[in-house]
Every structure is written in structure tokens, then in C-alpha cells.
Amino acid sequence: MPLHMKLTAITLDCPDPQALAAFYQQATGLGPHPKSDAEFAGLNREDGLFIGFQRVDDHRPPSWPDQTVPQQLHLCFAVEDLDEAEARLLELGAGKPDHQPGGSGWRVFTDPAGHPFCLVRG
Template sequence: MTVTSSRPTAVGTVASYAFWGPDGKTLAEFYAAALGWKVAQEFPDENGVPTAFLVTDGSTTFVFYTAKDFKAPNWPEDELPFHLDLAFTDVPAAERRLLELGATKPGHQPGGEHWTVLLDPSGQPFCISAGWSESS
């Protein structure tokens, strides 16, 4: 016997993407500057200390949390549960700017000509490229 429901299937959208690091404010400021966005809001913990920082362009939202016990992955040895891929029209200029903002460039670069791996100020890897296309 097949059971069908007349109720519609719930459909959701992603409200925000959340990231943890040793200093949420530093991460928020880094990614806001990297993307040309702004830190739009701060959220305090139970003691009134800001520990969460909302960064947005008006349509996409990232939240950066301060996690006292945060440990950056030992990449590439540690597998990553996820990371960001950021696209820029001028990748070499973006790389220079991101390094000036506090990113670092690890020696291990598995992307060849396709992407560059950088580490954000918390030590978490992210990639930069010209973006993806169907021919990529």
C-alpha cells in the first residue's frame, strides 16, 4: 500500500551561512572587505560581549562566530567539511588584496591554473578563481 499526502512538501531557503573562528569580528571584517560587503550587525553573548557578526550584501548573509576553543584544520592533512569558493574578475589583483587583508597562501596548491587556495585569518582554507562555467 502506498501512502500519499495531500500536504505540500516543505520548501526552504538558506537564510545564512555560519562560520566559527577564534575571533568572529576579525573574520567578519576580513570577509566584508574581501567581498566589498559590510558588517551589518553584531550579536552579544549572555554577558553582553559581541560574539557573532552578520556580514551581508543585502541578498546573501554570512554570520561569523567567536569560538574560544576553535582549532583551524591542519589542511591539507585534515579533510574539510566545507569551504568557500570566491570568484573575482581579476584573480591576481584579488589575491594581492586578500593577502594585504590578512590572508596567507599555503604552499600546497592543488588547483593548478583553475583556482588558488588561501587561508583566512583564522587559518581556514578558501579558494579564489574566476568562477565556474560549464566548460570548467
Template sequence: MTDPVPTPIAELGAVVLDCPDPRALAAFYAGILGGTVEDEDGGDWVDLKLPGGRTLAFQAAPGHVPPKWPASGDSQQFHLDLTVTDLDAAEKGVLALGATPLDTEDRSRAWRVYADPAGHPFCLCAC
């Protein structure tokens, strides 16, 4: 038996990433996910309006320290799982955009781990 689903009290508006250069990181993710980059306040906050209505936003953080992955004593803070149909083709694309591979040991898995140009981890996951 499953628990009843509670009535939601909110709806997810945007996922926001702190970074040193919001415009550059928005362009990186636009290259992966598509969408439209909207910069209305001079670059301290940039929205990436994604197909389907979601927003991935980027906020200037001058003292940004990238999360560590993997690190048993430190938190990765969060990561994004991005679904793809062809891992090898997607990998070539994200590397060309400036991603850094974080885990190249096991190529048999259905996912691979990278860091974006600001150091946030993300996974390409085969659907």
C-alpha cells in the same frame, strides 16, 4: 533523463564560521566580498550582510582549532569558493587583508587556495 527536483523544505539562511574573533573575521571577509558588518550582541555573533541578500556570519568559539588543509587524515571541514575575474589582483587583495597562501605549487590552475585569519580555507576561482 534527470531526476525530478524535490520540493525544498528549507532555504539557506546563513553560512556561519566559528572563530576566535568574529568582528575581525567579518571585517576580513567584508574587505573581500563587500557588504555591511552588523554586530548586535557584543561580538559573540557578527553578521556580514552581503550584496544580493546572503549572510555570512561569525560566531565566537574560544577553543577554535583551525581546520587542516590539505591533510589526508583530517577533514578541512568546509571551504568557500569565491569567484573573481583576475586571480593575481584578487590574490594581492586577500594577502593585504591577512590571508595566508595554502597552495602555491601550481600557478597554472584557475583557482588558488588560502586560509583566512582564523585558518578556514577558501579558494579564489577565476570565472
């Protein structure tokens, strides 16, 4: 029998929590957590989901698709228009790796701290 666990938070390691929170805030429109600081920043979604960003000294960004430094986790975001969302994310500082395994259905990007994330047509 499942525990009926509800996901309430996702936290990413990074070198600069404020900068990464700002990137995701601009990309998603989520509101900043009022207790964000230089060591830990966060964003809140209306339904209670929290995305956190914690400072890690000597953070090594994932080397996706190469697994020298594994990604360990990636986020996926549904968007109506992949081209429009891609253009905006690149303006905000996202990277777009050459390796794109999703064909026309989804695209892989990296945030400013190097974490891979995907946009899916949704």
C-alpha cells in the same frame, strides 16, 4: 521532488568574530550586520545571504591540506583577476598554502582564523 530550499546563511566558527568579519568585509565589500557583537558578527549581501562568524572557545583552525583537523567546509569566490585578488587578500591577512591543487583555474587561501577558501576565475 526537491524542497526548493534557499540558502540564506553560512556561519563559521572562529576565535574572534569581529576580526574575521572585518577581513571578509574588506575582501567582499559586504555590509556589516547591525547586531554584530564580540560573540557573533555577520555580513549581509543585498540578495539576503548572510555570512556569520561565531566565537568558539579553543577554536582549532583546519590543518588543510593535512586532515589532522578537517576543514569541514570551505567557501568559493569568483573573481575576474586571480592575481589582483590574490595580492589584495594577502594584504588583508589571508594566507596562501604551498599546496595548490587548482592549477591555473583556482587558488586556495586561508582566512585569518585558518579556514580554507578558494578563488575561482569567474
